[in-house]
Amino acid sequence: MEEKANTHINKQEAVISIRGLTKSFGDLHVLRGVDLDVFRGENLVVLGRSGTGKSVLIKIIAGLLMPDAGTVTVLGQDVARLSTKELDQLRLKVGFSFQNSALYDSMTIRENLEFPLVRNVRNLSRQDINHAVEEALEDVGLSQTINQMPSELSGGQRKRIGIARTLILKPEIMLYDEPTAGLDPITSVDINNLINEVQEKHHSTSIVITHDLTCAKMVGNRVAMLLDGRFERQGTFEEVFESNDDERVQAFYNYNFVT
Numbered sequence: 001m002e003e004k005a006n007t008h009i010n011k012q013e014a015v016i017s018i019r020g021l022t023k024s025f026g027d028l029h030v031l032r033g034v035d036l037d038v039f040r041g042e043n044l045v046v047l048g049r050s051g052t053g054k055s056v057l058i059k060i061i062a063g064l065l066m067p068d069a070g071t072v073t074v075l076g077q078d079v080a081r082l083s084t085k086e087l088d089q090l091r092l093k094v095g096f097s098f099q100n101s102a103l104y105d106s107m108t109i110r111e112n113l114e115f116p117l118v119r120n121v122r123n124l125s126r127q128d129i130n131h132a133v134e135e136a137l138e139d140v141g142l143s144q145t146i147n148q149m150p151s152e153l154s155g156g157q158r159k160r161i162g163i164a165r166t167l168i169l170k171p172e173i174m175l176y177d178e179p180t181a182g183l184d185p186i187t188s189v190d191i192n193n194l195i196n197e198v199q200e201k202h203h204s205t206s207i208v209i210t211h212d213l214t215c216a217k218m219v220g221n222r223v224a225m226l227l228d229g230r231f232e233r234q235g236t237f238e239e240v241f242e243s244n245d246d247e248r249v250q251a252f253y254n255y256n257f258v259t
């Protein structure tokens, strides 16, 4: 597999910058001093075993959880210092694509896509809404599903619709929580391609959480591995995995199958 091209990435501009971040739940010290920069236009993949705090990290970036200590700067704003109103505004620029797609089963695909728009953007005409829904569906290659119900779609299609629903607000940052979980290898590759298409078309900056090393290799301009509450390894996929001096990293690699 070819290494990913670094198009549209501005290494001078960190859109997410994290220093000394800690987060505990009671005695459980999940994040223990996380330092991380994510640059404009890049896809950063976060790897780590179950329970290492990957979801906690992106929830903090999305303003859904507050840090205990350290600074988390997202699009130039320190999330811990924002008012509720400022946080709501920031959240509109940070799209969160949930692992389970989080679609409403009783709504059609059109209604699912309209929902975030109508709730968050004022004074949109019917024509604006229709146009946005059609464009988001086109982006994910599922225009024909507009009047269907989520239960009529496959798991891979539901993932795509979940991504479309996040894209409809045109976020500057996309956070993908295990986008290929539960999908077969071929459908997973389709989703990986979609993540790359979103990056190319929207020039968005993304964090992709995954256990899937094929996904990491396909979509990541850089990979960061969360080990014992910190990012001890960061770099290209090859840089992170080429040296076998850390058995935690090797164990992770050996349990995956990389094409």
Ligand SMILES: Nc1ncnc2c1ncn2[C@@H]1O[C@H](COP(=O)(O)OP(=O)(O)OP(=O)(O)O)[C@@H](O)[C@H]1O
Pocket (backbone or CB within 6 Å): 025, 028, 030, 048, 049, 050, 051, 052, 053, 054, 055, 056, 057
């Ligand atoms: N709101 C919360 N209250 C208490 N504990 C929490 C909360 N959120 C997460 N945790 C705990 O923090 C730890 C890290 O959780 P997190 O969901 O970030 O793991 P993860 O790395 O995303 O795992 P997975 O790959 O299995 O999704 C877990 O032990 C979890 O139980």
